[in-house]
Amino acid sequence: MSILELNKATIRFGGLVAVNEVSFSLNKGDLFGLIGPNGAGKTTCFNLITGVYKPTSGDIFFNGTAITGTPSNKIAKLGICRTFQNIRLFKALSVLENVVVGGFLRHETGLFSALTYLPGSIKETEKLRADAMELLKVVNLEQVAHVRSADLSYGMQRRLEIARAMATGPELLLLDEPAAGMNPLEKEELLKMVRKIRDEHGMTVLLIEHDMRFVMNLCERIVVLDHGEEIAQGPPSAIRNDPKVIAAYLGEAV
């Protein structure tokens, strides 16, 4: 059964059709790529899936249930979490605290228990911090756990975003240009990391990326968008040679 399914998802902003009847579906354990030239509607697709925007028409299913128009925080609880293209960390918080915010949706003690500093909430805080520390090890950030997140290097901030999203314990992880701004070495490490996330943590990954080498190496299936429309879908080998895709990226032959 597919874990995520877009069925003719469409969104219009006034006269602009940002995403037009896009349909694709992911199976559990997929490493799925979403590519296309700038302005193709990739990030808008993410925003539709995570509930930032409500589709004008069409449906989105997660594990068989419709999640169209569900608010973002509920979608995170259902098990879809994302990173952002323009990094959106909680800048004034430490690296560890950023990850704890991600894990916080599993909290059980109430606000009252926290305000009165009861043992339950203290223990829970310790547990959430320990869990967060484990995740920081996965992304190799345990050394800088107590540094203010705004002070990290760009590549580290990208990795921290992934750790923060993983902390919510998602079944489906959406990565929005995770390799942007990274050097080749960092990209190589990221590639291994994303594979590890899928293989060891059992998460399904859907990612947007501009670096073709990165996508072709990593993803098992790819959807290509252009001007909000889906122009191709299939394994990397097929996408690479698809004339429509080449035209979208390089323009028509004269």
Added chain:
Amino acid sequence: MKFWIIRILSIVGAIGGCFAIQGIAHTQNDYTQRLIILAGLYVTLAVSLNLINGITGQFSIGHAAFYQVGAYLSGFLSVRFFQSAHLPPMVWLFCMMLAGAAAAAVAGLVVGLPSLRLKGDYLAIVTLGFGEIIRIQVQNTPALGGSYGLNVEPKIQSTAFVWLLAVLCVAVCRNLLKTAHGLPFLAVREDEVASSAMGVNVTRIKVSAFILGSAFAGAAGALLASYEGFITPATFAMDVSFIILTMVVLGGTGSITGSVISAMFLSYLPEYLRGLKDSGGGPLTLSGGTVIAWMVAVVTTVAVIRWIYSDGGRPRLQRFYGLIGAIVGGFVVQLAVGTGLNHINKLHDAKVEVGQLRMVIFAMTLIVLMLLRPQGVFAHHEFSWNWVSKLFKRGKGATA
């Protein structure tokens, strides 16, 4: 087990401390006692506004409205029902605090709801408007005394209650920040879209912050009403909101320690300046020349300090000496310019009472502090025993 012992000891300590303050206050004259009470109320107000403004990042500038709601509701209830309730005064005062807190919490909910759609300056305008609506509504309600004010009977004065509320407010905010529950509040301040994507219920966090913060302000209002015995809408004018906001910003937005200290400092400063006396016992006066000299000295000192700190490459020690030098230099400039100007007869003979200049000095202190340290005195730091011991060790390490 150890946890509970420490917990009980600290609660007993806090209560004991508050009664100790009351004991000290009773040995002082009425004026000093009033200052101690007002300081406690302002601590509560500043820390509770800090929860909304600094920790959750919702720019609210109508905090006096919640203060007023608490004060008027408890005043009204006291006038109507105290006689028939047959409760001891202290129990009644406690009930009034709860009632004031509850009423203000409802008001906080009402203001919190628009905060879900508004941000930054737009929210500020709504909260400002809300504050004015409450004040003008009370001014035009005869049952609440209108603009003549409301006589609150009975007058129950308890310094201990005021400070207990302040301690409770500080404790609640500190507990929030100590546990993981505080992080979503901070996350909402940092980035709403990202916190929502991480499963944080932004609506709930914002409304909780407004309800909690305004409830404390309401309880403070109830204590004010029963202490003063007389409240008018002018007691809660817009400038009270701004003073509370100033306390939060000056102390360092988000820092509880900063709010507490700046609340005490700013509620005391104008009163201190008002009470300055010269050696003869009359109000302290300065000649026109001296006043001008002070202005020149402050402006040059601030300019020099800003220049010293604008170059980040300077070593720490050099900057520190520069700071000391600039302050000493400021005094020298003041003396020199003052002596020079006082030779002009007109400036020498013009006498100004310092007490009358207090709001000018108050404003100038704020401007100077904001120029030298825009992030607030404490920035985002908090007092902790760890920090104290680190400071101590560092001092020892430097001498060794």
